[in-house]
Each structure stands twice: as C-alpha cells, then as structure tokens.
Amino acid sequence: MAPISDDLIGSLNHAGAAAQAEDYAALGRQLARRGLSIDSLTERAMAWTVAVPTWGVGTGGTRFARFPGPGEPRNIHDKLEDCGVIQQLTRGTRTVSPHFPWDKVSDYNALRQEAAQYGLGFDAVNSNTFQDQLGQSLSYKFGSLAHAQAPTRAQAVEHNLECIEIGRQLGSTALTVWIGDGTNFAGQQNLTRMFENYLEAAAQIYAGLPADWLMFIEHKMYEPAFYSTVISDWGSNLIAAQTLGPKAKCLVDLGHHAPNTNIEQIVARLVQVGKLAGFHFNDSKYGDDDLDAGSVDPFRLFLVFNELVDAETRGAKDFRPAYMIDQSHNVTDPIESLMASAMEIARAYLQASLVDRAALAEAQEANDVLAAHRMLKAAYITDVSPILAEARMRAGGALDPIAAYRAAGYRAQKTAERPAVAGSSSGIV
Numbered sequence: 001m002a003p004i005s006d007d008l009i010g011s012l013n014h015a016g017a018a019a020q021a022e023d024y025a026a027l028g029r030q031l032a033r034r035g036l037s038i039d040s041l042t043e044r045a046m047a048w049t050v051a052v053p054t055w056g057v058g059t060g061g062t063r064f065a066r067f068p069g070p071g072e073p074r075n076i077h078d079k080l081e082d083c084g085v086i087q088q089l090t091r092g093t094r095t096v097s098p099h100f101p102w103d104k105v106s107d108y109n110a111l112r113q114e115a116a117q118y119g120l121g122f123d124a125v126n127s128n129t130f131q132d133q134l135g136q137s138l139s140y141k142f143g144s145l146a147h148a149q150a151p152t153r154a155q156a157v158e159h160n161l162e163c164i165e166i167g168r169q170l171g172s173t174a175l176t177v178w179i180g181d182g183t184n185f186a187g188q189q190n191l192t193r194m195f196e197n198y199l200e201a202a203a204q205i206y207a208g209l210p211a212d213w214l215m216f217i218e219h220k221m222y223e224p225a226f227y228s229t230v231i232s233d234w235g236s237n238l239i240a241a242q243t244l245g246p247k248a249k250c251l252v253d254l255g256h257h258a259p260n261t262n263i264e265q266i267v268a269r270l271v272q273v274g275k276l277a278g279f280h281f282n283d284s285k286y287g288d289d290d291l292d293a294g295s296v297d298p299f300r301l302f303l304v305f306n307e308l309v310d311a312e313t314r315g316a317k318d319f320r321p322a323y324m325i326d327q328s329h330n331v332t333d334p335i336e337s338l339m340a341s342a343m344e345i346a347r348a349y350l351q352a353s354l355v356d357r358a359a360l361a362e363a364q365e366a367n368d369v370l371a372a373h374r375m376l377k378a379a380y381i382t383d384v385s386p387i388l389a390e391a392r393m394r395a396g397g398a399l400d401p402i403a404a405y406r407a408a409g410y411r412a413q414k415t416a417e418r419p420a421v422a423g424s425s426s427g428i429v
Ligand code: PSV
Pocket: 055, 126, 178, 218, 220, 253, 280, 288, 326, 428, 429
C-alpha cells in the first residue's frame, strides 16, 4: 500500500538522475583520495533507520496555542499512513514509536498488519502518566510513579504493564518511560521519598518486562515540574537504571538538558557503562524546544554521532541504541519536517563514519590538538548529500523527498479526505 504514486517518484528520480550521477562520481573520487569507499558508505546509509514518533505527524503546539494544520491525522490509522509516506520517500524510517493511550485500538494484531502494509514495524512503546485520561479514577496532577499515595502509583504501574502487553502484540521490544513527576515548590514533597517511590514503582514495571525487552528511562531537566523533577538528569537516570537491573537503560532526548550541556560526553559515559538506551532526536535553542533535528546546531548532532560511531568501531559492550525522533512541529508540515529531520540524522551518522579513527587516536596520543580537531571538522564539512540521495534512490525512495511530496499533492488530498476534528489528540507534545 503505497501512499504516493511510485510512477511519480520514478519520473522525478529519472529527471534528476544525470546530475545525481555526476555529483556521486565526484564525491566518490574525493572520498577515494581519502581512502574511503563511497559504495560501502552508501550501503551503510541504506542500512540506517530511525523511528518516527506517531505523535510527531500531528501539528504540535505550545502551552499558549496550537494552530492546527490542514489534513491532520485524526487517529492512529491516519498517522500510520503519514508515517508510510515518510518511509516511502526517505527509506530510512522503517519503524514508528507509538504512544499510549493516544494510539489505542481494539485489535493490535490488525494494527501491526496495517503498519506492515506501509513497510513499517513498531519501535519502543511510550507510556503516558503525564496527563489524565477521561474516566481515569486517580489524577496525576501531583505525580504518577513517584506520587505520594500508593494507589496512584499502582494505577501508573498498571498503565505501563498494559503498554508492555500492547507492545508485545505490536512486535515491539522496549518500553519508554518518561514521567513528568516533580514539584513546583520547595517543601512540596520530600525529594528522597519521591525518588524512592519512583524506584519501587519502576521495579514493578521492570518485573513485568518480557525476557527480550528493555526498559528505556528518559530524563528531562524540568517541565511540567518547575522546581524539582524526579528523573531530571542522566545521574538520576543512571541510578534508576542501575538499581533496576540490566534491562533498564537511559534514554537521551537531546532537548532535555540545560543549554550548552556537553551531551556527547553524557553519551560517551552511558556507552562506557553499557547503559545507553538510545535517543529521542530533536534540536533545541533554549529548553525542550522540540525543534527539528539538525536545524539549530548540526555540529552537536555530528558530535553525538562521533561518539556513537566510535563506540560501534571499537565494539563497545551492549551497544545497541534505539534511534527515535521526538519533535513538535508547530509551524511546518509535520511530514516535511520529519523527512528533513530523518535526513539530517542520517547525514550526521554518515559524516561521523568518515572520521579516520586510527589517525585520530594517533593525533590524540601525540597531543596534536589541532590535527585531531581538524579530522573531525573535515568529516563534518564533507557534503554527503549525494550518498544519502543514492541510498534513497537505490532503495526505491525519492532523490528529493520533499520535492516529491509536494509534487504528489498528498497534503491537499488528505485535507479533502480528513475533515478537521475539534480537540484532536495531537496537541502540546
Ligand atoms: C517529554 O517532553 C517527551 O520528550 C517524552 O518523550 C514524551 O513521551 C514526549 O515528549 C511526548 O510528549
């Protein structure tokens, strides 16, 4: 089930093929002089994939307003179709990461088959105890897994266990737990007791993980709690993951740190102790801005991948990170933003793959500071676009996904098919 006409993609690719061949050959010659094979890099690009968040295809917003876009997805079925477009055109987003209860249905086997028709599988399932749902008996206003009262903690545990069960039916093998728990006032709660409550509740979720599952714990410095947050940083996250056991790992959402934090070093530390769960990619200027990956600080994204490729190259133990996007698209067409972001993430991965790690280690050993730095810079400034385009084209995707998407008129078609619904579930993400 292809949402966009394959003939259209084929004819657009055909029109751009000669220029692409020229650029690819020129880059291939340049890389060969640097001892790199463009074909193996293209294969690497073809094997790359990042998960798309189901909540990302709806228009996002802030706490001030949400300005809905035309033809928004109304339910998980529409969301899968939109994710199918992203995969069809970019060929680098083969899984989706669902969020519950937002994506609840009655038949998850059918949903799994529906996704498969778009060439999609399911990545980590995300639980939600940061909002109250209609008819929910106990409120999360004062917290969920770290709540002062045991019945509310038990309800939050139950929801996470239900997410595991849903994920099992979808073929997922990980549960991502992010809680908004914290306080707005000094003295509101006992900081130690809150963390103890969290650990006790999280252990019950952990005990419910199937043998081959992982639990991804996501930290975030602040918001919605503005004085203290229970899992506020990678330190608290690591304590939690180490307390829970080997199946618990730390998820790094790039927007969940103070400005100027050295995120790549956090990544290096988590890799070193075998506790890196994976990523929620996005970019940030001030806080959890949820801007498009690579749109503010592409060099930082590259430096994160520099650590990842380094870990891969040296065969770091237990190194199997899950790659997911987590963004809020408030002023762009979410499909376009997600395609652009997926391509920027793949770009950073490929650029980091160009670094000569043996030469870098030599320069580091000799304390040749500038030589070492210039090796990273040389990789970063290499325009790998022809490789990314070639990989997409060879896999049946589009040379220029955004141009193809616009030419297909998909959004206009969906605007006619999907009348706007008031209070759509996609809101402030
Ligand atoms: C919280 O800000 C977060 O990053 C978590 O991953 C949530 O699941 C997601 O955003 C959606 O609100």
